[in-house]
Amino acid sequence: MSNNGNNGTLNVQEFEYKAEMKQLLDLIVHSLYTHPEIFLRELVSNASDALSKVRFNALTDQDILDREAELAIKITINTEERTFVIEDTGVGMTEEELIANLGTVAKSGTLGFMQSLKEQQKELDGNLIGQFGVGFYSVFMVTDEVTVETRSAKPGSEGYRWSSAGQGTYTIEKIDKAERGTRISFKLKEESKEFAEEYRVEQIVKKYSNFVDFPIYLGEKQVNSITALWQRSKSELKDEEVNEFYKFIANDYQDPLDYLPVSVEGMVTFKALLFLPKEAPMEMLYRQGELENRGPQLYVKKVMIQNECRDLLPEYLRFISGVVDTEDLSLNVSREVVQSSPVMAKIRQILTGKILGWFETLATEQPEKFRTFYKAFGPIIKIGLNTDFTNRDKLIELLRFESTKTGVDEYVTLREYTERMGADQKEIYYHSGSSRSQLLAHPNLEYFQDMGIEVLLLSDPVDVFVIPSIHEYDKKPLKSIEKADIDFSQKKSNAEPIAENLLAPVLKLFRETLGEGIEDVIESHRLVSSPVTLVSGKDGLDSQMEKMMKMMQQGNMPLGKRILEVNTSHPIIRNLAGMIIADENNPLIRTAMKQLYEGALLLEGSLDSTTSFLSRMNELIEAATLSR
Ligand code: ADP
Numbered sequence: 146m147s148n149n150g151n152n153g154t155l156n157v158q159e160f161e162y163k164a165e166m167k168q169l170l171d172l173i174v175h176s177l178y179t180h181p182e183i184f185l186r187e188l189v190s191n192a193s194d195a196l197s198k199v200r201f202n203a204l205t206d207q208d209i210l211d212r213e214a215e216l217a218i219k220i221t222i223n224t225e226e227r228t229f230v231i232e233d234t235g236v237g238m239t240e241e242e243l244i245a246n247l248g249t250v251a252k253s254g255t256l257g258f259m260q261s262l263k264e265q266q267k268e269l270d271g272n273l274i275g276q277f278g279v280g281f282y283s284v285f286m287v288t289d290e291v292t293v294e295t296r297s298a299k300p301g302s303e304g305y306r307w308s309s310a311g312q313g314t315y316t317i318e319k320i321d322k323a324e325r326g327t328r329i330s331f332k333l334k335e336e337s338k339e340f341a342e343e344y345r346v347e348q349i350v351k352k353y354s355n356f357v358d359f360p361i362y363l364g365e366k367q368v369n370s371i372t373a374l375w376q377r378s379k380s381e382l383k384d385e386e387v388n389e390f391y392k393f394i395a396n397d398y399q400d401p402l403d404y405l406p407v408s409v410e411g412m413v414t415f416k417a418l419l420f421l422p423k424e425a426p427m428e429m430l431y432r433q434g435e436l437e438n439r440g441p442q443l444y445v446k447k448v449m450i451q452n453e454c455r456d457l458l459p460e461y462l463r464f465i466s467g468v469v470d471t472e473d474l475s476l477n478v479s480r481e482v483v484q485s486s487p488v489m490a491k492i493r494q495i496l497t498g499k500i501l502g503w504f505e506t507l508a509t510e511q512p513e514k515f516r517t518f519y520k521a522f523g524p525i526i527k528i529g530l531n532t533d534f535t536n537r538d539k540l541i542e543l544l545r546f547e548s549t550k551t552g553v554d555e556y557v558t559l560r561e562y563t564e565r566m567g568a569d570q571k572e573i574y575y576h577s578g579s580s581r582s583q584l585l586a587h588p589n590l591e592y593f594q595d596m597g598i599e600v601l602l603l604s605d606p607v608d609v610f611v612i613p614s615i616h617e618y619d620k621k622p623l624k625s626i627e628k629a630d631i632d633f634s635q636k637k638s639n640a641e642p643i644a645e646n647l648l649a650p651v652l653k654l655f656r657e658t659l660g661e662g663i664e665d666v667i668e669s670h671r672l673v674s675s676p677v678t679l680v681s682g683k684d685g686l687d688s689q690m691e692k693m694m695k696m697m698q699q700g701n702m703p704l705g706k707r708i709l710e711v712n713t714s715h716p717i718i719r720n721l722a723g724m725i726i727a728d729e730n731n732p733l734i735r736t737a738m739k740q741l742y743e744g745a746l747l748l749e750g751s752l753d754s755t756t757s758f759l760s761r762m763n764e765l766i767e768a769a770t771l772s773r
Contacts (some may be wrong), residue, residue: 149709157318163249168498170311173708174285181287181337186353188231188329192218193357195235195327197449198219199298210325223339227333229341234326237297242308243317245763281341285311286336295327314631322612356390373447375418375468391420395466397421403514413491415471426464437461444470456489458525461529462500501539518544545580546601559618562599572624575601577609577689588675591624595673600626609690626690629680629708633670641715647722648713658738676715679707679745688749709742733768736761
């Protein structure tokens, strides 16, 4: 930021927006908005936040400016002059806060994200803006120049006027302002003159801000009805109203997927209104599951005391937003006291139970909704499984898997799996890899497909960290089909294996050829149509798991050695046995063996270098074409 000092008037300072800010403004004003009326919602929302803050600060701070001022928002319009003014008696801003809040983009990554949205030409509701902490700038859709006059509620504060045409610079000057709070004023563009019409402003306030916790006056008249939706029972709630409330508090541009009113009386007393978003919040996608700083709003006796209260829910459930209002905490408690209060622990415990019950009900009563939920938040449920041991069993019931017996995007639960498995099947089988199609093409699946045994297909990267840790379900162990110690005695043998005395030299030569790289080479009982496959030993890690660990930079971890299984009834193995009898030193045998091994690696996506694989392939093609 450059400070060009005075420009004419002595105490007016001109500042330049950061470069990123200019582009952002341009995007907001020219590309992203479809509903200019949103500006009003954003301004009311900011005023409401400022009022909440001052109400909270006043609980502990005796010296706050204008202690007795009414907490309210006031809108004044002049239809002829097309002017618009919105004032609040909230916390206001100091000069530093003005610069920090209205001169920079609060959240890093915002610009990049917005540009990518524009590039994707996504149809955007302008509501999206609120999510990125840039709501204020939406005002430049309806005006060319904005003035913000503000005075902080801090004792001894002074007034400042911020002014900008949204074109790259803004000015700040010291002013006399009698009362704390913020006054934002501007002249509407000709095409936006509707926002200086009383009926229109009233309509917008009712639509977006009816439940704002402070009176909103338009002229002398209060236009909102201040209803604490969470204090109502389910039958008194209207979807439309609830949805608007959700968008307001969660900064989401979409309706929620579902909502849950909660009312608890007993050991603790509280009311809550909780929301399930349709999509995972941005930071979850950007910063791998980071939900640390989220949570519902905490109210004590109808006064908001924390905007995003982390202590109300276990971390894995913090994608749920809403309001929790309790009588059991005292109003002027500090964050630390809230954190360690037994009341909070009790609320958290009850809410967690209610939420998991809610998911269960969705699963049985509204499977379509549950499916949407699971697509967005399935990975989080799995994280919960490894962190919330009290509710582990409930979470396990919520798990959904694709399997060899479901279609794409169709799911089976562990319960359904065990209910439909054959009487002689003792284990629950799973197969993990990077995609459904890759999994289905894998030779390790041949036996199971042949026998009609259902195998769960795990392609969510989180799966390999979670599923093995379940160990067993309904007394049936979960087992990766990669393990070498599966009982294949049931296999219908469809082809004659080669004789034992022919097999031994094949296995021996395989071992010699592959040497150190492999733990062992053994006869396979699982393969039907492929010549070889790789499996892991009894104590070895699943190959997908290994890949994940490697990706996560746990690079020093020695990779476990695999076992090569050989299909002794496959023509290639048969032919190799024949070649060994004829001339065990024929180099083609070893080339073929290496190629079979690396082919198996390739299939799993763990072949590191393809150059030697390809040159060997050419050698083999040459040999094959030569003998014609
Ligand atoms: P967001 O409100 O999402 O953080 P905005 O661009 O709307 O993003 O506002 C940026 C910041 O400016 C706010 O976080 C707040 O600190 C400050 N601010 C905006 N309006 C007001 C107001 N009426 N009173 C006090 N502070 C305000």
